[in-house]
Amino acid sequence: MNKRVILKQRPDGIPKKEDFEVRIDALQLPLKQGEILVKVEWISADPAQLVWISGVKSYMPPVRIGDTVRAFGVGLIVNSHAAGFKVGTYVSGLLGWQEYCKVHVSKVEKIPMNVNPTLFLGIFGMTGFTSYIAIKVLGKIKKKQVVVVSTAAGAVGSVAVQIAKAEGCKVIGITGTASKIQWLKDIGISDVINYKTENVASSLKTLCPEGIDLYLDNVGGEMLDAVLLNAKKGARMILCGAIQSYGQKKAQPLYLYPLVISKSLKMKGFIVTDYQNKFDEGFRYLESLYKQGNLKYKEDVVDGLENAHTALQKLARGQNDGKMLIKVLHEAPKL
Amino acid sequence: MNKRVILKQRPDGIPKKEDFEVRIDALQLPLKQGEILVKVEWISADPAQLVWISGVKSYMPPVRIGDTVRAFGVGLIVNSHAAGFKVGTYVSGLLGWQEYCKVHVSKVEKIPMNVNPTLFLGIFGMTGFTSYIAIKVLGKIKKKQVVVVSTAAGAVGSVAVQIAKAEGCKVIGITGTASKIQWLKDIGISDVINYKTENVASSLKTLCPEGIDLYLDNVGGEMLDAVLLNAKKGARMILCGAIQSYGQKKAQPLYLYPLVISKSLKMKGFIVTDYQNKFDEGFRYLESLYKQGNLKYKEDVVDGLENAHTALQKLARGQNDGKMLIKVLHEAPKL
Numbered sequence: 001m002n003k004r005v006i007l008k009q010r011p012d013g014i015p016k017k018e019d020f021e022v023r024i025d026a027l028q029l030p031l032k033q034g035e036i037l038v039k040v041e042w043i044s045a046d047p048a049q050l051v052w053i054s055g056v057k058s059y060m061p062p063v064r065i066g067d068t069v070r071a072f073g074v075g076l077i078v079n080s081h082a083a084g085f086k087v088g089t090y091v092s093g094l095l096g097w098q099e100y101c102k103v104h105v106s107k108v109e110k111i112p113m114n115v116n117p118t119l120f121l122g123i124f125g126m127t128g129f130t131s132y133i134a135i136k137v138l139g140k141i142k143k144k145q146v147v148v149v150s151t152a153a154g155a156v157g158s159v160a161v162q163i164a165k166a167e168g169c170k171v172i173g174i175t176g177t178a179s180k181i182q183w184l185k186d187i188g189i190s191d192v193i194n195y196k197t198e199n200v201a202s203s204l205k206t207l208c209p210e211g212i213d214l215y216l217d218n219v220g221g222e223m224l225d226a227v228l229l230n231a232k233k234g235a236r237m238i239l240c241g242a243i244q245s246y247g248q249k250k251a252q253p254l255y256l257y258p259l260v261i262s263k264s265l266k267m268k269g270f271i272v273t274d275y276q277n278k279f280d281e282g283f284r285y286l287e288s289l290y291k292q293g294n295l296k297y298k299e300d301v302v303d304g305l306e307n308a309h310t311a312l313q314k315l316a317r318g319q320n321d322g323k324m325l326i327k328v329l330h331e332a333p334k335l
Numbered sequence: 336m337n338k339r340v341i342l343k344q345r346p347d348g349i350p351k352k353e354d355f356e357v358r359i360d361a362l363q364l365p366l367k368q369g370e371i372l373v374k375v376e377w378i379s380a381d382p383a384q385l386v387w388i389s390g391v392k393s394y395m396p397p398v399r400i401g402d403t404v405r406a407f408g409v410g411l412i413v414n415s416h417a418a419g420f421k422v423g424t425y426v427s428g429l430l431g432w433q434e435y436c437k438v439h440v441s442k443v444e445k446i447p448m449n450v451n452p453t454l455f456l457g458i459f460g461m462t463g464f465t466s467y468i469a470i471k472v473l474g475k476i477k478k479k480q481v482v483v484v485s486t487a488a489g490a491v492g493s494v495a496v497q498i499a500k501a502e503g504c505k506v507i508g509i510t511g512t513a514s515k516i517q518w519l520k521d522i523g524i525s526d527v528i529n530y531k532t533e534n535v536a537s538s539l540k541t542l543c544p545e546g547i548d549l550y551l552d553n554v555g556g557e558m559l560d561a562v563l564l565n566a567k568k569g570a571r572m573i574l575c576g577a578i579q580s581y582g583q584k585k586a587q588p589l590y591l592y593p594l595v596i597s598k599s600l601k602m603k604g605f606i607v608t609d610y611q612n613k614f615d616e617g618f619r620y621l622e623s624l625y626k627q628g629n630l631k632y633k634e635d636v637v638d639g640l641e642n643a644h645t646a647l648q649k650l651a652r653g654q655n656d657g658k659m660l661i662k663v664l665h666e667a668p669k670l
Contacts, residue, residue: 051597058597059568220593233394242593253588258555258577260604262386262393267602269595 002027004068004098005305010055014316019053020069020097020309027100030081037079038091038101038108044072044121045302045311045324046155047218047241053312059271069097069308071326072126074117085110092120097308099330122323123159123286123297130272131159132282134216134238135167137275138268143168145213146232148204150223152189153180155323156240159286159295160216161189166294169214172207174200174223176318183321187296201226216240221252228256231263239269298322304329337362339403339433340640345390349651354388355404355432355644362435365416372414373426373436373443379407379456380637380646380659381490382553382576388647394606404432404643406661407461409452420445427455432643434665457658458494458621458632465607466494467617469551469573470502472610473603478503480548481567483539485558487524488515490658491575494621494630495551496524501629504549507542509535509558511653518656522631536561551575556587563591566598574604633657639664 001024008021031037048058052070055062063070073095077087082105085091093108095101111120122128134156135141147164151157152173164171165188172191173184181192193203200223204212211232217224220242227237242251260267289295300322302311307326314320336359343356366372383393387405390397398405408430412422417440420426428443430436446455457463469491470476482499486492487508499506500523507526508519516527528538535558539547546567552559555577562572577586595602624630635657637646642661649655 059599224592239592239596242596251590251593253590254592255586255588257559257574257589257592257602258586260602261574261577262604262606264394264605264609265603267592267595268600269597270599271597274599 001025002098002100003305004096005308006066007053007063007069009065011053015050015053015309015312017309022306027102029102031079031102032081034082034104034106035102036077036082036085036091036105036108038075038095038103039078039330040073040075040095040099040101040328042074042118042121043095043097043308043326043328044125044127045308045315045320045326046072046126047315049312050316059273070094071097072121073101073328074111074120075101075328089113090117090120092117092125097305097326099305099328118299118323118325119297121325122155122299123290123295124283126272127155127323128159128286129275129279129282130156130240131163131216132285133270133272133275133278134240135160135163135214136282136285137278138238138270139214139216139236141167141169141214144170146170146172146208146211147214147216148172148174148208148212148227149216149218150174150195150227151218151241151318152192153183154218154320155297157216157218158184158187158297158322162187162289162295163285164214165189166289166292170208172204172212174219179321183298195223199226201229204230211235214238218242221254224254225256228259228263228265231259231265234264235266237265237267239267299325301325301327303327336360337433337435338640339431340643341401342388342398342404344400346388350385350388350644350647352644357641362437364437366414366437367416369417369439369441370437371412371417371420371426371440371443373410373430373438374413374665375408375410375430375434375436375663377409377453377456378430378432378643378661378663379460379462380643380650380655380661381407381461382650384647385651394608405429406432407456408436408663409446409455410436410663424448425452425455427452427460432640432661434640434663453634453658453660454632456660457490457634458625458630459618461607462490462658463494463621464610464614464617465491465575466498466551467620468605468607468610468613469575470495470498470549471617471620472613473573473605474549474551474571476502476504476549479505481505481507481543481546482549482551483507483509483543483547483562484551484553485509485530485562486553486576486653487527488518489553489653489655490632492551492553493519493522493632493657497522497624497630498620499549500524501624501627505543507539507547509554514656518633530558534561536564539565546570549573553577556589559589560591563594563598563600566594566600568598570598570600572600572602574602634660636660636662638662 090111218241425446426443553576
């Protein structure tokens, strides 16, 4: 049997318990050629999920009502009908909110056994790759440039600020609580703006009077406006998320986009899955940073599929403390 | 003596007559080494001027209160203290709203004598170069791509649509009056949207169901939103002007910028004067298009410095019919 969580109705704003339903179904076995059965151990909660369940057309189709909630996860192969994918190996992929996932091996990636598998949902997964693509591939940062990152203490942001710091940039993080500011200081980012208590535009002006070279935006709206106001001529704005607008009827408006003209700015949005050809170099880069002790991370864990929705609530409210994960609790098999 | 028009006060919205004042001063002669005296014949009215006089900090400092209004112009050298710049030669440059301009030759460009000099304020001037940079250099269009241009019947827009058409693209122009639609049809653009009578987003959907590859934006606000909604994945939005917001206290808001992420779009703003190294290739390209009969233009002329402000009013209201010019009327010298 397989316990899974389906989308019962589209959330109105921040997802609620009632938007989801736990189902217990029989697994459609046996496996076909090329398929594996994965015991899902960890599920990733990402801002993009808020878009997927909202019904808004995006780079992936919305999760349909009645379907298992789409999510990245890692798990152990417990049955295999595919050469090279042995039982007892860890894999990652879009495994969904469920205990077991039957999947074709073309949809998953093998994970090395000598590293904590949750890292492949965080710093060595889509999260880390997103930061790498944004800062190194699209951001093309150079030593001593001024880099600003919003949701800097978040899963993507905290990797991004550490990359920029390792590359010799002046890094400014934007975040919203005292504990997040402390965590950023712990990982070596001393210039931090608390957007809840400070005027972001004027704090940026003070911290970087010469202007900003690169902004990694996960927020949009007035925070993007504040950065546009302080952007250097020719600066790059890498748009990676717009968490302020997810689950809202209408995005937070942007007013200062005419500065894109007068300051010759470049604004580039991207979806990490379009850069799969960069994942190998990204992994090597991130792994080397990690081994040097320059890539720290934090995890915030919710226990059990029944509570998976609370992970999305914490993300949407900015209440998560590190990479948001759901630990799947498998009941002991009945004897 | 020199008749000139100064900025008396910053316009509140669309410029009024009272925002300017006509002055008659003595010219500071004689010329220094490297200087010329230019009899200004034609002055260009451009949307950027609305920014320059508004006091908003831009790529050029605002025109100061009491200063001659800044504008591109063409005129005849009537006195010269510079080698290679003979009396009787036409030059173009930032000559200003005045009858005579004393200027160092490093600030002007010579104009060939065999072509109507007003062309160097239009299709062979900043206007034409802006279109060339937007469509060819930054837009990187390829045959059969879908190109959308706003203020398509304007000075920049009408060159842009003709370039895109000559390059074999499907071109959609957005404009606001029946006579502008007719003019676009006259120059070979049959797919035109009237933004005053149509819903731009749904008309775009009908005209290009596969989506837009390149948008040249001169408007911003809801028109940019309508295009974002219909952009193809990976499309380029070249931001060139935001006429909807010039002279306004606050720009028209943009709501759909999160599509920049989900559609992997690139938004690039630019200032034509940053691309001076492309002007020669731009001129050769535009001249060749013109000689083939594929670059038509229209001029809308206001007579006399006293009426120069009406040229800006027409521009700001979208009432100009072609490239907006001011003809400087020099009084006959008193005998």
